[in-house]
Amino acid sequence: MIKKLLSFLAVLLFIASILGAGGQQESAAGGEGEVVIEEWEIPFLNSLTGAIASIGEYLQWGAERAAEEINEAGGIAGVPVKVVGVDTALEPQKGVVEMGKIVEYALVALGPVPEPVIMAAAPIAVENEMMTMTATTSLEYAEQFFPWSISWFPKTADRLPPLATEWADMEGVKNVVQFVGIYGPWPGMAAAHVDGLKAAGATHVGDVEVPQDAVTFGPLVVKALDMDPDGIIIACWPDKAAKIVQELKNRGWTDMNKILLFSSADDAALYTTGGSDLDGTIIYNYINVDQTNPRWTAFKDAYAADHNGLQPPSLSTNYYDAVYMIKRAIEETGVTGDPKKLKEERKLIAEAMLDMKSFEGLLFNWDMSGGVPTNKPTYLFEIQDGKKKLVKEIRP
Amino acid sequence: MSLALYYFLSITAIYILMSWGLYLPYRVAHLHFLTVANMLISGYLAGYMVQSLGLPFVVALLAGFVAGGLLGYIVSLFIGDAPTFTVVIVGFTFIYISRTAVENIKAVGATMGMFGLPTIAATPVMHRWTILIILYALVLVVGFLIYRFEHSRLGRAASVVFVDKDLATSMGVDIKRLGRLLQTFSSLVAGGCGVMYGFMYRSFHLDFFTFHLVGIFMTVIFVGGYSTMWGTVIAAPALYGLSLILPPQVASWRIVIYGSILIAVLVLKPEGFITRRFAHRLETTLSRRRKR
Amino acid sequence: MQVFIAQVINGLSLGSIYVLLVTGFNLLLLVAMIIHFAYPQVVVFSMYIAWVVLRYTNNNILLAVLAAIASSVILNVISAPLFQKIMSNREEVDINTTMVLSLGIGMIITDVLSHGFNKGLPIAFPSTLVGETPILRVGLISLLGGQVASLAVGIVAVSGIFLLLYKTRPGRAFRAIAEDPNGARLVGIPLLRTGLESYALSGILGGLIAVLLAMLLGYSSPGLGEQVAHKVLAVSIIAGLGNLAGGLVVGLALGILEALVQGYISGSWSNAIAFVVMLLVMLFKPRGLFGIKL
Numbered sequence: 001m002i003k004k005l006l007s008f009l010a011v012l013l014f015i016a017s018i019l020g021a022g023g024q025q026e027s028a029a030g031g032e033g034e035v036v037i038e039e040w041e042i043p044f045l046n047s048l049t050g051a052i053a054s055i056g057e058y059l060q061w062g063a064e065r066a067a068e069e070i071n072e073a074g075g076i077a078g079v080p081v082k083v084v085g086v087d088t089a090l091e092p093q094k095g096v097v098e099m100g101k102i103v104e105y106a107l108v109a110l111g112p113v114p115e116p117v118i119m120a121a122a123p124i125a126v127e128n129e130m131m132t133m134t135a136t137t138s139l140e141y142a143e144q145f146f147p148w149s150i151s152w153f154p155k156t157a158d159r160l161p162p163l164a165t166e167w168a169d170m171e172g173v174k175n176v177v178q179f180v181g182i183y184g185p186w187p188g189m190a191a192a193h194v195d196g197l198k199a200a201g202a203t204h205v206g207d208v209e210v211p212q213d214a215v216t217f218g219p220l221v222v223k224a225l226d227m228d229p230d231g232i233i234i235a236c237w238p239d240k241a242a243k244i245v246q247e248l249k250n251r252g253w254t255d256m257n258k259i260l261l262f263s264s265a266d267d268a269a270l271y272t273t274g275g276s277d278l279d280g281t282i283i284y285n286y287i288n289v290d291q292t293n294p295r296w297t298a299f300k301d302a303y304a305a306d307h308n309g310l311q312p313p314s315l316s317t318n319y320y321d322a323v324y325m326i327k328r329a330i331e332e333t334g335v336t337g338d339p340k341k342l343k344e345e346r347k348l349i350a351e352a353m354l355d356m357k358s359f360e361g362l363l364f365n366w367d368m369s370g371g372v373p374t375n376k377p378t379y380l381f382e383i384q385d386g387k388k389k390l391v392k393e394i395r396p
Numbered sequence: 397m398s399l400a401l402y403y404f405l406s407i408t409a410i411y412i413l414m415s416w417g418l419y420l421p422y423r424v425a426h427l428h429f430l431t432v433a434n435m436l437i438s439g440y441l442a443g444y445m446v447q448s449l450g451l452p453f454v455v456a457l458l459a460g461f462v463a464g465g466l467l468g469y470i471v472s473l474f475i476g477d478a479p480t481f482t483v484v485i486v487g488f489t490f491i492y493i494s495r496t497a498v499e500n501i502k503a504v505g506a507t508m509g510m511f512g513l514p515t516i517a518a519t520p521v522m523h524r525w526t527i528l529i530i531l532y533a534l535v536l537v538v539g540f541l542i543y544r545f546e547h548s549r550l551g552r553a554a555s556v557v558f559v560d561k562d563l564a565t566s567m568g569v570d571i572k573r574l575g576r577l578l579q580t581f582s583s584l585v586a587g588g589c590g591v592m593y594g595f596m597y598r599s600f601h602l603d604f605f606t607f608h609l610v611g612i613f614m615t616v617i618f619v620g621g622y623s624t625m626w627g628t629v630i631a632a633p634a635l636y637g638l639s640l641i642l643p644p645q646v647a648s649w650r651i652v653i654y655g656s657i658l659i660a661v662l663v664l665k666p667e668g669f670i671t672r673r674f675a676h677r678l679e680t681t682l683s684r685r686r687k688r
Numbered sequence: 689m690q691v692f693i694a695q696v697i698n699g700l701s702l703g704s705i706y707v708l709l710v711t712g713f714n715l716l717l718l719v720a721m722i723i724h725f726a727y728p729q730v731v732v733f734s735m736y737i738a739w740v741v742l743r744y745t746n747n748n749i750l751l752a753v754l755a756a757i758a759s760s761v762i763l764n765v766i767s768a769p770l771f772q773k774i775m776s777n778r779e780e781v782d783i784n785t786t787m788v789l790s791l792g793i794g795m796i797i798t799d800v801l802s803h804g805f806n807k808g809l810p811i812a813f814p815s816t817l818v819g820e821t822p823i824l825r826v827g828l829i830s831l832l833g834g835q836v837a838s839l840a841v842g843i844v845a846v847s848g849i850f851l852l853l854y855k856t857r858p859g860r861a862f863r864a865i866a867e868d869p870n871g872a873r874l875v876g877i878p879l880l881r882t883g884l885e886s887y888a889l890s891g892i893l894g895g896l897i898a899v900l901l902a903m904l905l906g907y908s909s910p911g912l913g914e915q916v917a918h919k920v921l922a923v924s925i926i927a928g929l930g931n932l933a934g935g936l937v938v939g940l941a942l943g944i945l946e947a948l949v950q951g952y953i954s955g956s957w958s959n960a961i962a963f964v965v966m967l968l969v970m971l972f973k974p975r976g977l978f979g980i981k982l
Contacts, residue, residue, distance in 0.1 A: 048644075048648065049647070049648045049650065049651075049802075050802075051802075051911065053648075053802060053803075053808050054807050054808045054809050057807070085644070087644060087647055087648065089639075089647075089650065090603075092597060092601070092603075092604055093403075093407045093636070094639060094640065096399075096403040096407075096596075096597065097400045097403045097404055097407075097640055098400075099399070100398065100399030100400035100401075100402065100403050101398075101399070101400045103399060104398065104399070104400075115509070115601065115603075116509075116601045116602075116603035116604060119509055119511065119597065119599040119600075119601045120597040120599065120601075120604070123512075123597070123598050123599065124399060127520050140508065141508075144511045144512060182499050182507055182955075182956045183507055184507055184508060185507075185508060186507070187506065187507055188508070208955060209954055209955035209956040210955055211950075211955045211956055211958055211959060213915040213916075213959065214950075214955065215702070215705065215905060215912065215915060215916060216698065216701060216702045216705070216904075216905065218694075218695075218697075218698035218701060218702075218830075218947070219695055219698045219699070219702075219946070219947040219948075219950040219951045220950055220951075220955055222691060222694045222695055222698060222828050222951060223695075223950065223951045223952075225828055226691045226828065239810040239907065239909060242907075243906075243907065246906065250822055250830050250832065251825070251828060251830050252825065252830075268807075268809050269809050269810050269909075272806065272809045272810060272811065272812060273810045273812050273907050274812075275812055425784065427784065474971055475971075478970075478974055479974055479975075480784060481921075481925040481929070482925070482970045482971075482974050484921070484925075485921075485922055485925060485926075485963070485966060485967055485970055486967060486970075488918050488922065488963060489960075489963035489964060489966070489967045492959045492960045492963050493960040493963070493964065495960075496956055496957055496959065496960040497960075499956055500956065607914075607918070611791060611795065614788060614791065615792075618785075618788050648803070649799070649803070651795050651796070651798070651799035652795075652796050652799045652800065654792075654795060655792040655793065655794075655795035655796035655799070656792075656796065658788070658789075658791070658792035658795070659770060659789060659792040659793065659796075662770075662774060662785060662788060662789045662792065663770050663773045663774065663789075666774060666785060
């Protein structure tokens, strides 16, 4: 039996030896403050395969687009940058191994995506005092890993109520039922909507929980309509949100403006499933696609060219901005990329980001304060022909 | 030790233990998916005990084992000798129930999950070594117990039950008792694995315990070989390691590769790579060499 | 009362999904002794093929139906040798292995759909197939054409397959080669041809089910098959493996139970409660409510 166990250990060591080789940057000796590497390699822990591969794809696209633009303009401190997609396939057991490799050499990392992988892998970044930019999750997740993470979103309880208030006032809804997907931060977001409704003097009549594997939505919609609402908020998966809207229409719902979809439903799956049935519904999110600035126009056109004419989803700009934030942090702090100074340079980068002021994002500028963004706008849109038309901008 | 290596070794140990947890009941033709629910329940229980009640990790780990074993025992009273598919349904049911319960319990983080579990040693490095030592001690202990089981009357009785239940009964095998023993033991092991899994990550999230895990462990058993414990020992690191070393373009088709491997093995080598005959031949060869 | 009736109709609609899938599942069990755990994934694959054809033929429904049937038949016939190889080792290997083999097939199908179609996004079927206007709407009660069609076809399919398998010569031949290939050969049943016919039959049914589901749901996604696979297996076991009539009753009953739980208790508990109820049934009736018919 001992021999069998030894054979097993030999197999383990063989595979482990392959894993043991981590990516190490080539570096040259340089003077003080001078960049010593030939390329800034930024690993991006992303879900490029698996259930959310379609989301991972456009997050990666945004980050790589930023890298391309930066390189065309001369790189970061004169050195080209490369975003390297590291697939975790939505598996925490893969995410931890990849993060384990990344912390051996990287100055800063993008991701992880999504929440289960964040929870498993981000503590590794924290332990190694490396900033990992979780730009697609709520503050309530990101703040668990401060100061080695930053949030792209302000506190849910501050950010969402004004949106719900604005919508309720705009549409004059008085009795609202909410469809809530039981996943991650969504119940918390639903609770924030309720606070907003109260501020508008509307009544939250009840919640209808949407199970993750629901395939028909008749029972849920009948339950909701039985509560006699005049307004509906939908906070669940994009394809299910679309089916709920269709089911509401089938049951006689006509006033589409009185349906509010939340930001996490704003994904390609919503539009491919819902089609023209979504026309007239209101959705909130954090970027205004109809803004006109040269960078954004170029981004939009490039996205459409690569994605069959589709508009960029809201999250597609997050890692684009994250790469630019890294650029600014590197250039302001003068880090060199010297592997011998990895620990101290990681700290410099993190400190630079946590309280970065007047960051020029793709669509708007914002300040960071202790890792939390301030003064970011949110928007209410009306969906028409698969596109979002701005209804109102809401600034804190 | 690099972190990548640490996580590879830790997760491999969990895969081995959990696959053994499925392997044991399958010796009597039971696909005992309750083990995934055991992982979840014991894991969250231990996390709550440490984080909210401030109890030591050792107490929480023991509680995890006990909770797993207890649940496995109680359920086995009803399904110890049940048909295979009843056992499958029981497993699915408990996975659904446990996931739904956790979703609705705020004290364990509900859908957000449980963050920031404390380390179980003074420093992160010592924490990792402790986790690794505990896991491989478990592998050795459980492996030893399974080895002894295989080479005992109980193990031979299980083989007979797998092939022909009626024959086993006529030979005096108490199928219900045997089924109960195997199910209870596998649930006990799974409970401990759940605790270790969460403390390895230092967090718990519902998506750590999905039906996907059932697929992984079944693949390990059937590819490695379901008629001996050694197949799991080879298949677990190989299949997990494969996903880590595939080049990115190929890795995106990882699931297709796993499915194809599973199908190929089932068709070409139905008992898996390590069959009982192979293991016996290896044992005989090694013992002959030892005598020389 | 109106709400209750509406929920029962919703339940029948949901139940008809289970009935259709369980019927196909049971057919494979009866004609080939295969526990095809991934049968829902095969059906979902056919839905995707139908969608592709609809896209490129300007919504030609007939062509889509034929394509769905063809793809389902091809998938079944391709997988037939794999199952047969395993079944031929039946002395050494138990029947659970067919379930594990189908698990592998399901994994492959789901991943291919995630990669190769519509960038892994859900697909929506045109309103001409789905039907935009309910054929009946009274208050909260609403009935779409697709719902009626799928339930009606489900009942007809169960009856038709029952008659075929138990009252016709070809049906008896199918069951004979499934139960005892050697015995069937001895009495002169051509194994290869009859075997292929049986797989093709289940493929035809699978294709039809794909189109009906497209009408009923109006959409599909790579994970749809996995989402219903557990329940399809459970319904088949609760009803009694191979029991066609039992599958019809239990499928509809499960659909109604789920709809009522979602409507009156909680959406998040609907799966757990449904499985608990099924589990309690299993504990008292381990061979299924209506008995195994293999």
